[in-house]
Structures are given as structure tokens and as C-alpha cells.
Amino acid sequence: MTRRRLVVISLVIILGSISGLYWAMSYVHLYQSSEVIQVEQPKINDELARSTVEGSSARRLQLIQQQLMARGSLELIIEKYGIYSNLAALKPSEKVQLLRNAVSINGVAAAREGFADDGTISVLTITAKMEEAQLARDVAHEFAQQTRALMTAQRREQTSQTLEFFQRQEVVVLESIASLEAELETFRQENDLSIEGGVEFRMSEVAQLNESILDIDREIITAQLARSQIDRSARASTVQREERELDAQMQTLTQQRSLLDARRTALTETIQGSPEIQRTLTNFDRRMEQLRGQLETIAARRNEAQVSFNLEVGAQGERLTTIEEAQVPDYPITMSKKKRAIIAAMGSTIFAFIIAWLLELRRPIIRSARQMKRETGVMPVVSIPELAPKYQSSKWRGSRQKRRDSGKAGRAARLARHS
Numbered sequence: 001m002t003r004r005r006l007v008v009i010s011l012v013i014i015l016g017s018i019s020g021l022y023w024a025m026s027y028v029h030l031y032q033s034s035e036v037i038q039v040e041q042p043k044i045n046d047e048l049a050r051s052t053v054e055g056s057s058a059r060r061l062q063l064i065q066q067q068l069m070a071r072g073s074l075e076l077i078i079e080k081y082g083i084y085s086n087l088a089a090l091k092p093s094e095k096v097q098l099l100r101n102a103v104s105i106n107g108v109a110a111a112r113e114g115f116a117d118d119g120t121i122s123v124l125t126i127t128a129k130m131e132e133a134q135l136a137r138d139v140a141h142e143f144a145q146q147t148r149a150l151m152t153a154q155r156r157e158q159t160s161q162t163l164e165f166f167q168r169q170e171v172v173v174l175e176s177i178a179s180l181e182a183e184l185e186t187f188r189q190e191n192d193l194s195i196e197g198g199v200e201f202r203m204s205e206v207a208q209l210n211e212s213i214l215d216i217d218r219e220i221i222t223a224q225l226a227r228s229q230i231d232r233s234a235r236a237s238t239v240q241r242e243e244r245e246l247d248a249q250m251q252t253l254t255q256q257r258s259l260l261d262a263r264r265t266a267l268t269e270t271i272q273g274s275p276e277i278q279r280t281l282t283n284f285d286r287r288m289e290q291l292r293g294q295l296e297t298i299a300a301r302r303n304e305a306q307v308s309f310n311l312e313v314g315a316q317g318e319r320l321t322t323i324e325e326a327q328v329p330d331y332p333i334t335m336s337k338k339k340r341a342i343i344a345a346m347g348s349t350i351f352a353f354i355i356a357w358l359l360e361l362r363r364p365i366i367r368s369a370r371q372m373k374r375e376t377g378v379m380p381v382v383s384i385p386e387l388a389p390k391y392q393s394s395k396w397r398g399s400r401q402k403r404r405d406s407g408k409a410g411r412a413a414r415l416a417r418h419s
């Protein structure tokens with residue numbers, strides 16, 4: 001079969017090899033370069049200085065990856081390094097898609113502590129595949145630099161916004177307290193409430209005044225009893241002196257009682273005032289307590305936000321550190337052109353023999369006794385080989401081929417009859 005179809009086989013092999021050689025020479029090699037970044041944990045424990053940056057590192061890096069793969073960011077990188085400048089027919093959107101497919105960002109999760117997965121990333125690998133070795137290294141390094149910059153900017157922006165929020169809230173609460181104090185002072189002046197303090201405070205003060213007045217009354221009674229029990233049989237000067245002392249003491253106690261009673265009366269009048277005024281004062285006190293509680297909570301959180309902001313400014317929080325910088329690759333990652341040409345030649349050879357076999361199937365001719373038995377089930381008695389001279393003219397070879405074909409058919413028929 002090979003001798004009969006030598007022309008077809010040779011032609012297919014030659015054309016296939018030429019096409020494969022052209023395909024191998026026109027194929028562009030791809031170079032790959034990777035940069036490895038380690039996600040370092042904060043240097044200060046969260047229990048000592050808690051950070052206000054929420055969310056796991058995996059979520060933050062996912063947001064950064066989305067920003068890097070955005071069209072605007074990719075167009076800036078394409079313009080900066082002149083990527084795909086040799087493909088002038090490509091549209092900007094097609095170049096962006098090619099670069100998006102050529103760059104990959106993969107993270108490795110940190111080891112779990114127990115059974116909980118906190119979404120922490122330990123290592124981040126940025127890989128770029130380009131047609132030039134230096135370009136692959138530059139693109140991988142550029143993406144790594146932007147990742148580190150975006151990570152730092154994201155954390156600082158979040159802590160800064162948190163700090164600014166609590167500072168604004170503190171100012172708002174302080175202004176509310178000042179406004180409430182001014183409103184309370186105006187209300188007191190309008191209602192002639194000169195006595196400071198809340199209702200509870202005034203009631204407790206009235207109770208203390210009652211106790212003081214009761215003590216003074218006891219002392220006055222004691223002084224009166226002492227004056228009535230003076231020994232009148234003593235000398236007149238002595239009796240007069242004791243009476244004067246007791247009278248002076250009683251006068252002093254009476255004046256003190258008058259002052260305390262006046263204070264008690266004033267407090268009682270304010271307490272027994274209009275119910276609407278009392279409700280208003282109680283409302284003022286309640287609102288003031290709420291605002292002061294809010295101020296304490298906001299001040300505590302503002303201090304935490306300030307500590308977190310100082311940590312990020314001082315680079316004491318979570319950081320991205322390059323542990324393996326992108327290098328210029330020495331060899332391409334694609335198959336060599338020589339191997340591609342050899343594979344094309346081998347494929348052409350296999351295809352050529354397949355074509356020859358298909359051509360043989362189109363003209364099924366019995367060529368041996370074994371084929372005769374396989375095809376017809378009849379075993380030939382004699383198989384006569386073809387005897388032909390080595391040198392014949394082309395015209396005689398053509399006529400002899402026809403006689404040979406007719407002779408083969410006749411012999412096959414006679415063999416069948418004899419059998």
C-alpha cells in the first residue's frame with residue numbers, strides 16, 4: 001500500500017511539515033513571572049491596642065483585586081508599559097480583557113486555629129504572563145506595588161474615617177449639651193427658678209434641713225429647761241449671768257432655725273410648684289443624663305479610633321511584605337518551536353497514512369490468498385505471483401496493467417470453480 005500510495009503520502013507529509021513549520025515559527029512564546037507577598041499580622045496584640053479595621057484579610061484583598069482588575073486601572077498599566085502595542089488592530093476593551101486574563105492573583109489561607117476559619121490570608125502570589133520576559137517581570141511587580149499601596153491606603157482611610165466620625169459625633173454631643181444647658185437656664189429665668197439642682201436633690205436637701213431644724217429645736221428645749229432649773233437661791237449676779245448665757249444661746253439657736261426654715265420654705269415652694277414645671281425639669285435632667293452617657297461612650301470609642309489610627313500611621317498594623325520579588329524569567333513557559341515542528345511532522349505522517357488507507361478502502365482488491373479466504377471464505381489452491389520484466393516502455397506497461405487486472409479476475413474465478 002505504501003508503494004502504491006507513495007505520491008499521496010509524500011505530498012501530504014511535505015505539505016503538513018511546511019504548514020507545521022510555519023505554525024511553529026509564527027507562534028509567540030509566553031514568559032511567566034511571579035511575585036510573592038506575605039501578609040504580616042499586627043505587631044501589637046489586639047487585646048492591648050485593638051484596630052478599628054474590620055473584616056478579614058481575604059475580604060480586603062478581594063476588594064483590592066477588584067480595584068486592580070477594573071478597566072481604568074488596567075488601561076493605565078497598558079499605557080504605562082506599552083502592552084500589546086504591536087497589536088494595533090485590537091480595541092481598548094480587547095486589550096483590557098487580554099491583560100485581565102494574563103494576570104492572576106492567588107492567596108493562600110493561613111493555618112486555622114482550632115476549628116474556626118477567620119479568613120486570614122498568609123501569602124499572596126501575583127503572576128503575569130507576557131510575550132516578553134522583562135515585560136512579564138515589570139507587570140507582576142507593578143501589580144504587587146499597587147496591591148501594597150492600596151492595602152495601606154485602605155487601612156489608613158478606614159481608620160481615619162472612623163476617627164473623624166467619632167470626633168464629629170463628640171462635637172455634636174458637646175453642642176447638644178451646651179444647647180440644653182442654655183435652654184435650661186432660660187427656662188429657670190422665665191419661671192423664676194433660682195435654686196439650682198434637680199427635684200431629687202432639692203427633696204434630699206429639704207430632708208436634711210428638717211433634721212437640722214429638729215436638732216435645733218431639741219437644743220432650744222434643752223436651753224429652756226436649763227433656764228427654768230436655775231437655782232434662784234444663789235446670788236443674784238450668778239443667776240443673772242446664767243440667764244444671760246442661756247438667753248444668748250436660745251437667741252442664736254432661734255436665728256439658726258429661722259434661716260434653715262426660710263431655706264426649707266423656699267425649697268418646698270419650688271418642689272410644690274406647677275406640675276408642668278416639675279415635669280419639664282425632670283425631662284431636662286433625663287436628657288442631660290442621656291447626653292452625658294453618650295459623650296462618655298463616644299469619648300471612649302474616639303480614643304480607640306485614635307490608637308488604631310496611630311498604629312496605621314506608624315506601620316504597626318497589618319502589612320504586606322514582599323518575600324520573593326518578581327524576576328526576569330530565563331525560559332518561556334510555552335513549548336519550543338522545534339518540538340512544535342516535530343509534532344506537526346509526526347501528525348502529517350500519521351494523517352498521510354490515514355488518507356492512503358482510506359483511498360485503499362475505496363478500491364477493495366483481493367491481493368493475497370489470505371485476503372481471499374478472509375473475504376470470500378474460499379481457500380485458493382494455487383497463488384501465482386506476478387512476473388514482470390524490470391524495464392518496459394510506458395505504453396507497454398499501461399497495456400500490461402490492464403491485462404494483469406483482467407488476468408487476476410479470471411484466475412480468481414477459475415480458482416473458485418476448481419475449489
